[in-house]
Amino acid sequence: MLLELIPGQIWHATAPLSFAGIGMHTRMTVVRLADGKLWIHSPVKPGPGLRESLDGLGAVAYVCAPNRFHHLFIEDFMAAYPEALLFMAPGLPNKRPTIRHPRILADYPEPEWRKDLDQLVFAGLPMLNEVVWLHRDSGTLILTDLCTCFKEDAAALTRFVARLLGVYRTLGMSHTIRLMVRDRSKARASRDRILDWDFQRVIVAHDHILMTNGKDAVAHAFAWLG
Ligand SMILES: [Fe+2]
Numbered sequence: 001m002l003l004e005l006i007p008g009q010i011w012h013a014t015a016p017l018s019f020a021g022i023g024m025h026t027r028m029t030v031v032r033l034a035d036g037k038l039w040i041h042s043p044v045k046p047g048p049g050l051r052e053s054l055d056g057l058g059a060v061a062y063v064c065a066p067n068r069f070h071h072l073f074i075e076d077f078m079a080a081y082p083e084a085l086l087f088m089a090p091g092l093p094n095k096r097p098t099i100r101h102p103r104i105l106a107d108y109p110e111p112e113w114r115k116d117l118d119q120l121v122f123a124g125l126p127m128l129n130e131v132v133w134l135h136r137d138s139g140t141l142i143l144t145d146l147c148t149c150f151k152e153d154a155a156a157l158t159r160f161v162a163r164l165l166g167v168y169r170t171l172g173m174s175h176t177i178r179l180m181v182r183d184r185s186k187a188r189a190s191r192d193r194i195l196d197w198d199f200q201r202v203i204v205a206h207d208h209i210l211m212t213n214g215k216d217a218v219a220h221a222f223a224w225l226g
Contacts, residue, residue: 001049001050001053002030002050002053002054002057005029005201005203005209006135006138006140006201008032009031009032009135009137009138010030010031010032010138010140010203011029011030011032011053011057012027012028012029012030012203012209013027013028013030013044013050013053014026014027014028014044015028015044015045021157022155022157022158022161023154023155023157023158024150024154024158024206024207025206025207026042026044026070026205026206027042027044027203027204027205027206027209028040028041028042028043028044029042029142030054030057031116031117031135032057032058033061033113033115033116033117034115034116034137035115036058036059037058037059037061037062038054038057038058038059038060038061038062039061039062039064039116039117040063040064040077040084041064041066041133041142041144042064042065042066042070042144042205043063043073043074043076043077044073044077045073045076045077046073046076046077046081051080059083060081060084061084061085061112062084062085062087062110062112062113063077063078063081063084063085063086063087064087064088064105064131065086065087065088065089065092065102066089066130066131066142066144067089067092067128067129067130067131067144067145068089068091068092068095068128069144069145070089070144070145070205071088071092071095071096074086074096074099075099078099085103085112086099086101086102086103087102087103087104087110088102088103088104088105089104089105089121089129089130089131090104090105090121090129091129092129105119105121105131106121107119107120107121107123108120109133116135116136116137117133117135117136118133118134118136118197119131119132120132120190120193120194121190122187122190123183123186123187123189123190124181124182124184124185124186124187124188124189124190125146125177125180125181125182125187126182127180127182128145128146128177128180130143130144130145130146132146132190132194134194134197134198134199136198138201139198139199139200139201140199140200140201140202140203141197141199141201141202141203141214141218142203143202143203143204143205144204144205145177145204145205145206146173146177147167147171147172147173147202147204147218147221148162148165148167148171148172148174148204148205148206148207149167149169149170149171149172149204149206149207149210150162150167150168150169150206150207150208151168151169151207151208154207170217170220170221171202171204171210171217171218171221172220172221173221173222173224178224181225184225184226187222187225188225188226191225194218194222195215195218195219195222199214199215200212200214200215202214202217202218
């Protein structure tokens with residue numbers, strides 16, 4: 001089900017996902033650009049209900065696989081929306097060589113959406129290569145796996161693991177993702193660029209969105225980088 005997050009501008013849908021036996025949700029984010037086209041971040045499986053909701057919002061124009069982990073439903077989604085342009089995080093096409101003709105996301109916004117969204121590739125973390133966006137008009141940061149936040153509504157095992165990884169009841173960079181950082185100074189530089197952006201809300205793929213005080217929370221999540 002598609003839920004409206006920012007009236008007229010941003011919607012999201014979640015789908016259950018099991019990762020190494022740990023139950024969680026993954027989130028798709030939909031931005032309606034100023035020109036009316038829909039920009040899709042980290043698509044979930046496009047069932048009939050979801051397609052009907054999306055089609056009611058506008059034309060699906062751009063689809064983004066935002067990091068090297070978030071690509072599971074790309075083929076299903078592109079089959080449902082073959083006219084859309086597909087964009088992938090750097091390094092992802094090597095993992096999914098059968099997906100044809102994706103454009104590779106850069107460290108600056110694509111011309112198709114630069115009026116609405118800022119964009120960077122979070123550096124120093126090549127296993128993930130996450131691309132990060134800011135929806136300028138609503139002050140919304142869009143992350144995928146860089147930071148996560150689980151709460152009481154998660155399953156018991158998920159809560160236990162989230163606590164171990166430092167992402168329970170707080171927005172954090174999980175210990176698993178921290179271990180993937182290969183160049184802290186590059187990661188710091190990306191963090192600083194994000195913190196220069198003007199935002200209050202933070203969307204993450206897992207599990208809870210922050211609607212207020214997002215910048216303080218992101219600064220806290222990345223503080224370990226020094
Ligand atoms: Fe993820």
